[in-house]
Amino acid sequence: MTAVTPVISIHGLHKYFGELEVLRGVDIDVRSGEVVCVIGPSGSGKSTLLRCVNLLEMPTAGTVVIEGIDMTDPETDVDAVRTRIGMVFQQFNLFPHLDVMGNLTIAQQKVLDRGQDEANEVATRMLERVGLEDKADEYPSRLSGGQQQRVAIARSLCMDPDMMLFDEPTSALDPELIGEVLDVMRGLAGDGMTMLVVTHEMGFAQHVADRVVFMDEGLIVEDGPPSQVLLNPRHERTQRFLRAVEHD
Amino acid sequence: MFLYVFTGLIVLAIVLGADWPKIRNSFFQWEVIRDMLPEVLTIGAKNTLLYTALAFAFGLVLALALALMRRSDFAPYRLFSLVYIELFRAIPALVTIILVGLGLPLAFGWSIPFGTAGKGMIGLGVVAAAYMAETIRAGIEAVPRGQMEAARSLGMSRGRAMTYIILPQAFRIIIPPLTNELVLLIKDTSLLFVIGTTPLSKELTKFARDFMTTSRNATPLTVAAIVYVIITLPMTYVVRRLEKRAGAGR
Ligand SMILES: Nc1ncnc2c1ncn2[C@@H]1O[C@H](COP(=O)(O)OP(=O)(O)O)[C@@H](O)[C@H]1O
Ligand SMILES: [Mg+2]
Numbered sequence: 001m002t003a004v005t006p007v008i009s010i011h012g013l014h015k016y017f018g019e020l021e022v023l024r025g026v027d028i029d030v031r032s033g034e035v036v037c038v039i040g041p042s043g044s045g046k047s048t049l050l051r052c053v054n055l056l057e058m059p060t061a062g063t064v065v066i067e068g069i070d071m072t073d074p075e076t077d078v079d080a081v082r083t084r085i086g087m088v089f090q091q092f093n094l095f096p097h098l099d100v101m102g103n104l105t106i107a108q109q110k111v112l113d114r115g116q117d118e119a120n121e122v123a124t125r126m127l128e129r130v131g132l133e134d135k136a137d138e139y140p141s142r143l144s145g146g147q148q149q150r151v152a153i154a155r156s157l158c159m160d161p162d163m164m165l166f167d168e169p170t171s172a173l174d175p176e177l178i179g180e181v182l183d184v185m186r187g188l189a190g191d192g193m194t195m196l197v198v199t200h201e202m203g204f205a206q207h208v209a210d211r212v213v214f215m216d217e218g219l220i221v222e223d224g225p226p227s228q229v230l231l232n233p234r235h236e237r238t239q240r241f242l243r244a245v246e247h248d
Numbered sequence: 249m250f251l252y253v254f255t256g257l258i259v260l261a262i263v264l265g266a267d268w269p270k271i272r273n274s275f276f277q278w279e280v281i282r283d284m285l286p287e288v289l290t291i292g293a294k295n296t297l298l299y300t301a302l303a304f305a306f307g308l309v310l311a312l313a314l315a316l317m318r319r320s321d322f323a324p325y326r327l328f329s330l331v332y333i334e335l336f337r338a339i340p341a342l343v344t345i346i347l348v349g350l351g352l353p354l355a356f357g358w359s360i361p362f363g364t365a366g367k368g369m370i371g372l373g374v375v376a377a378a379y380m381a382e383t384i385r386a387g388i389e390a391v392p393r394g395q396m397e398a399a400r401s402l403g404m405s406r407g408r409a410m411t412y413i414i415l416p417q418a419f420r421i422i423i424p425p426l427t428n429e430l431v432l433l434i435k436d437t438s439l440l441f442v443i444g445t446t447p448l449s450k451e452l453t454k455f456a457r458d459f460m461t462t463s464r465n466a467t468p469l470t471v472a473a474i475v476y477v478i479i480t481l482p483m484t485y486v487v488r489r490l491e492k493r494a495g496a497g498r
Contacts, residue, residue: 056397083403093398097416106412107402152398159402 007194013062024218035195037205040215046198054085086156086164092148094140101136126154146177163194214238280467292455299437302369307376314381336378345371349443364449368440387418427487
């Protein structure tokens with residue numbers, strides 16, 4: 001049963017901000033272990049889609065089902081489901097008043113009720129995974145953007161999530177720091193993590209994604225393997241977007 | 249250059265023209281200063297600090313509750329907080345103090361226990377809370393939205409995210425304005441004389457004022473002023489340092 005139930009299953013998703021309809025009926029399934037990259041022009045609703053998955057935004061209509069649990073059902077314990085959904089933001093959003101170890105342990109202790117020792121042990125393991133075990137005692141402000149984003153990924157991993165959402169994780173980084181973050185993400189994908197990634201990194205989408213979704217004006221225009229969506233797009237709108245990106 | 253000469257001439261005129269012996273006699277009588285010690289410190293300054301600390305602690309807790317209510321999803325909380333803040337900022341602190349210290353006993357035949365300390369804590373704290381609530385709210389709003397979102401996405405409830413992520417950052421931001429409120433509060437304890445004091449519960453101003461009836465000159469005021477400066481100067485200095493550091497950090 002679990003093998004066929006998608007980890008993330010979104011149907012008929014609509015989202016309004018006041019009068020503005022930002023998502024206009026989105027359907028998307030992500031299966032276990034799948035890496036799905038979402039591309040599309042700025043303002044097309046990619047971030048909003050991601051934020052509806054863990055209910056940072058409340059969908060106006062439609063269903064968001066995470067591992068069989070309906071997130072929009074008022075009975076659902078949203079906080080509990082969120083621990084299974086890691087989220088990585090464009091602006092990192094590390095907690096500046098805590099050192100790296102504090103960033104990685106606070107939710108383990110306050111949400112998962114892990115003791116200090118266990119939390120530290122998990123945090124150390126995850127820091128090794130992102131290659132920053134020597135930064136445990138630093139404060140975020142003393143780290144480079146790339147290091148901060150890797151800490152943010154490690155912070156999410158400490159909660160043992162079943163899936164990870166990435167919202168343009170490299171867009172705020174200097175070009176020379178993008179690679180180290182993409183490497184960590186590639187490693188995660190290789191370990192079988194289920195990932196929904198909003199990105200402008202076409203190389204990453206082409207080589208790592210199982211599927212690429214092109215969004216425009218609140219709708220999914222094209223959804224298929226990278227070889228199709230990126231190399232032989234069917235829709236004129238997708239072709240235009242890819243041409244514009246190439247000329248960057 | 250002209251300004252220096254001009255100012256110098258005025259200062260010179262004052263120095264030459266002033267009746268120094270008379271000034272010294274009214275404001276700096278050593279015997280009076282000697283007579284005031286040590287009670288001006290062990291009673292006056294001690295009570296000023298005690299009332300300030302009590303009112304600040306009570307006011308801070310109340311202010312935090314008001315600030316959180318002000319941002320609540322529950323409209324009646326928001327309304328209550330708004331009305332409270334606007335009301336107690338509009339009324340003179342003196343009126344609130346009289347209300348708490350004298351109005352309540354008259355109305356209900358019940359008064360707040362622990363004398364001036366108890367009444368002062370509530371009376372001043374109720375007023376201070378109205379100001380500090382706005383300060384705390386501004387601090388909470390100065391924490392970037394992404395902090396709450398990151399905390400929530402890790403599974404923290406709103407309350408936990410507030411407690412462990414937002415408020416620690418908010419309080420760091422508002423230490424300077426909160427210290428300013430504390431300095432204002434120190435001075436506002438001088439209003440507590442209106443609710444009546446016993447010889448042992450006088451704060452600095454009341455102590456000095458009553459001493460003037462025996463000293464028959466203004467020296468007690470000088471002493472009180474000096475003690476106020478000694479208490480508040482380190483605080484304003486620390487605030488200035490903190491503000492400089494915060495400014496440099498940006
Ligand atoms: N909280 C919000 N309130 C109002 N409008 C919003 C809000 N968040 C996003 N929007 C609007 O929704 C549209 C889609 O935004 P977003 O999902 O961030 O797009 P993308 O991530 O693809 O750039 C934009 O027009 C944006 O201005
Ligand atoms: Mg976006």
